[in-house]
Amino acid sequence: MATGLILIFDKTHFSKYFVVPSTLGALLALAIPDLEGGAHDDIIYNGLNPNAVNNSKKYGINWGYDSHLFWEFLITHFLSLVLPFFLQIIQPKEEKITIKVLWKSIYLTFSVALFLFFFSWIIYAIVEKHGSPAQQISWNANWFYMGHKGISTLGELTKWPYNIISLTIIFFVLFWLVFVIKIYFEIYSFNLSYQNRKIRFFYIKRLKKTVFKENVIKSKH
Numbered sequence: 001m002a003t004g005l006i007l008i009f010d011k012t013h014f015s016k017y018f019v020v021p022s023t024l025g026a027l028l029a030l031a032i033p034d035l036e037g038g039a040h041d042d043i044i045y046n047g048l049n050p051n052a053v054n055n056s057k058k059y060g061i062n063w064g065y066d067s068h069l070f071w072e073f074l075i076t077h078f079l080s081l082v083l084p085f086f087l088q089i090i091q092p093k094e095e096k097i098t099i100k101v102l103w104k105s106i107y108l109t110f111s112v113a114l115f116l117f118f119f120s121w122i123i124y125a126i127v128e129k130h131g132s133p134a135q136q137i138s139w140n141a142n143w144f145y146m147g148h149k150g151i152s153t154l155g156e157l158t159k160w161p162y163n164i165i166s167l168t169i170i171f172f173v174l175f176w177l178v179f180v181i182k183i184y185f186e187i188y189s190f191n192l193s194y195q196n197r198k199i200r201f202f203y204i205k206r207l208k209k210t211v212f213k214e215n216v217i218k219s220k221h
Contacts (some may be wrong), residue, residue, distance in 0.1 A: 002107050004170050014088050019084040020178050021109045024171060025144070026081035033073060081178045109175075110168060117146040118163045124148045186211045 005011075032092060088097075097105075120141060127139045141147050148160045157166045188205055 015087040017105045022084045026077045029077045063118045113144045120147040
């Protein structure tokens with residue numbers, strides 16, 4: 001959603017703050033989509049008896065490629081994964097991820113996650129007391145996995161209320177891991193060129209001090 005907004009308002013230079021969280025979030029969602037839980041909620045929302053529904057014991061399978069929910073989930077998360085990288089490629093200088101940008105990205109992501117954690121907590125507390133099962137499902141949003149559901153497939157520590165702590169630690173480590181990998185890609189790069197009807201492969205190695213200076217020292221000013 002954030003990437004879409006910056007494209008609409010022509011503020012693509014802000015995309016550098018969303019590259020890492022968008023990539024990690026999209027990869028996590030695609031790796032553990034939890035379609036089983038979604039299909040189960042869909043059955044309850046429609047007031048059906050899970051034991052009486054055909055294939056109800058195969059939750060997630062009936063959300064296959066013939067369902068619009070399957071394609072909506074796949075396309076939206078695929079765009080979240082691809083668009084930030086695309087903006088990085090077409091505007092490498094404006095969208096460069098430095099250590100300063102990374103810290104701002106971490107702060108922004110944590111602030112949004114913290115807000116969604118308490119917002120989801122308040123909404124769930126209200127609907128749990130006064131809402132029907134269908135309303136509880138409708139209002140039990142799980143944005144940033146900060147809802148009451150959390151990441152149900154990864155154990156109790158990633159469920160509410162521990163998800164704010166466990167996921168903050170996990171994503172903090174992953175943010176820095178991505179940044180380190182990115183620096184190594186800048187040090188060791190490859191290039192292909194077509195000359196005299198021949199494709200040539202070039203291996204380029206830059207000085208570590210130069211890359212470190214570009215990503216750490218200059219970004220502080």
